[in-house]
Amino acid sequence: QVQLVQSGTEVKKPGASVKVSCKASGYTFTSYYMHWVRQAPGQGLEWMGVINPSGGSTGYAQKFQGRVTMTRDTSTTTVYMELSSLRSEDTAVYYCARSWDSGSAADYWGQGTLVTVPS
Amino acid sequence: QSVLTQPPSASGTPGQRVTISCSGSSSNIGSNTVHWYQQLPGTAPKLLIYSNNQRPSGVPDRFSGSKSGTSASLAISGLQSEDEADYYCAAWDDSLNGVVFGGGTKLTVL
Numbered sequence: 001q002v003q004l005v006q007s008g009t010e011v012k013k014p015g016a017s018v019k020v021s022c023k024a025s026g027y028t029f030t031s032y033y034m035h036w037v038r039q040a041p042g043q044g045l046e047w048m049g050v051i052n053p054s055g056g057s058t059g060y061a062q063k064f065q066g067r068v069t070m071t072r073d074t075s076t077t078t079v080y081m082e083l084s085s086l087r088s089e090d091t092a093v094y095y096c097a098r099s100w101d102s103g104s105a106a107d108y109w110g111q112g113t114l115v116t117v118p119s
Numbered sequence: 120q121s122v123l124t125q126p127p128s129a130s131g132t133p134g135q136r137v138t139i140s141c142s143g144s145s146s147n148i149g150s151n152t153v154h155w156y157q158q159l160p161g162t163a164p165k166l167l168i169y170s171n172n173q174r175p176s177g178v179p180d181r182f183s184g185s186k187s188g189t190s191a192s193l194a195i196s197g198l199q200s201e202d203e204a205d206y207y208c209a210a211w212d213d214s215l216n217g218v219v220f221g222g223g224t225k226l227t228v229l
Binding site: 044061112 | 121151152154156158163164165166169170175205207209210211215216217218219220221222223
C-alpha cells in the first residue's frame, strides 16, 4: 500500500533552517511527482512547490523562491523540503503529497509535520 | 487572499443536498482540471474529486463535482454528520506555474 511517512515535529529559532523528510513506499518512487503543501494554524492550504523524483527537477511557488529547496534521494525513496530564514509566520503543518504529474490531483498525503518558529 | 474563491462556510441538515462553489479564472479553472479535497479536523487532506468530476475508489457517490467555464462546484447529497469537514478546491495555474487552492469551506451539519 502507498505510504508517505514524514519526519517529526520541529521547533526552530527565527533565522534558522528546517529540513523535513517524506519517505515514500508502496509504489514506483520515480513515477510520481511530490508536492509540498503547508497549513498555518487555523488557515487554509498553501502550495509551496513540486519535485519530479525522476530527474530531480523542481518548481517553486514565487512566494518561497530563494528560501525553499526540494531534493530527493532515489536510493532511500525519500524527498526533502528545506526552508531557510525561518520566521514566526512559517509556523505550520507541512505536508508532502504525490501526484501523477505536476498538475494532477494529489492522491496520497503524508501525515504532516508541525514546524514551530516561536516569535 | 486565495487565487480560487470559495465561500468560507456552508451548512445543511442530515439528508439534505449542499453545494460548494469555487471560482477562478482563465489561467486556472478555465484551462485546467479541478480537484476537491476533504479535510477532517486534525487530519491530512484527502482527495475527494479529481479531474472535475471523477471519484477515487472508496469515495461515496454522494459526492459529485462539476465545472463550467471558470467555476466549479462540489455537491454533497444525503448529507451525513461525518461529512462535517473543511473542503478545498485546487487547480494548476498556467500563469503562476503552480497549484492554487481555494480558501476552504467549512461545512457544518446542523
